[in-house]
Amino acid sequence: MPQSNLSSRILIADDHPLTREGLALAARAASQGVSVDTAGSVNEALSMVSERSSYRLILLDLVLPDAHGFSGLMQLQHAAKATPVAMISAKEEAPLVEAARALGAAGFLYKTRPLDVLVGEIREILAGNCVFAHVPGSGSAAGLSRRIASLSSAQLKVLVALADGRLNKQIAGDLALSEATVKSHLSAIFRKLGVVNRAQALLAVQPLLGGQVAGGVSA
Structure with a gap:
């Protein structure tokens, strides 16, 4: 049975137009026929979620002008209910990955990865899997990661x-x-x-x- 129009949509929240364009390209390649909506802030994304009610996936930039750390993730999780929310970031830091996992994100993806890697990771999340890139921790970063996990x-x-x-x-x-x-x-x-x-x-x-x-x- 074909999916409804709403359930075949992905929302990308990122404040850089070129990054949004690249992520939209990866999302469309990951799922044939998917439609992509884009937002430049958490508030804009929340408004879209309120209007459309349902998305298959939300890709959320870690650093947005109206969010501190993971506050945007928590707001969208509350508003979007069962819709998976995956973080996107250029920061390859173990504590961030650990925190996203602990807060129930569907994944933590890197903007620096090649397009084909992002396509595969988005496809995995759409299939119901979680995707968290491994970042070896060391020194204070590793210690913080352990404390966050606790x-x-x-x-x-x-x-x-x-x-x-x-x-x-x-x-x-x-x-x-x-x-x-x-x-x-x-x-x-x-x-x-x-x-x-x-x-x-x-x-x-x-x-x-x-x-x-x-x-x-x-x-």
């Missing part, structure tokens, strides 16, 4: 929300938690990261956040 999914979501500049009350509302639960998660996060406060936590996970955090802390 966080529960709920703790990682709280950390990402914290990095987006949200206060405990806002985090609690956004994640449907009590403020007491948020504080408990933060205490566990600080302990696992080996830090004692919010500022130290944000500095410790800058690689996770793509070098950007709300409030002016940057690499």
Whole structure:
């Protein structure tokens, strides 16, 4: 039975026109007859998801002007429900891959890979598989990767929300938690990261956040 028009669509969210064009080409090569929509920001992607209701796959750039680290991933996962969301990045860093996996992304793909490799990876995700490129960790990056892996999914979501500049009350509302639960998660996060406060936590996970955090802390 042929797929419906909606279920044969892929959404690409990237703020660079040439990158969007290349990813669209890879997506069409990965699945015959697929239609591709493009967005230049997380908010634009959210609007498209709201209008179309269903996509087979969302390819999301890690670094967008209206997102910090993985906040865009979490927003699109919430809005798109069961639609797989795969991250696309030029950053080949083990902590980023580990965090994407822990947050439930369908994959972490590299913009630097040849077109035929991207086509194969997108095809794998469309077939229901997860694709995470292996990046050997070393030194502090490997240590951060292990610490990220030790966080529960709920703790990682709280950390990402914290990095987006949200206060405990806002985090609690956004994640449907009590403020007491948020504080408990933060205490566990600080302990696992080996830090004692919010500022130290944000500095410790800058690689996770793509070098950007709300409030002016940057690499």
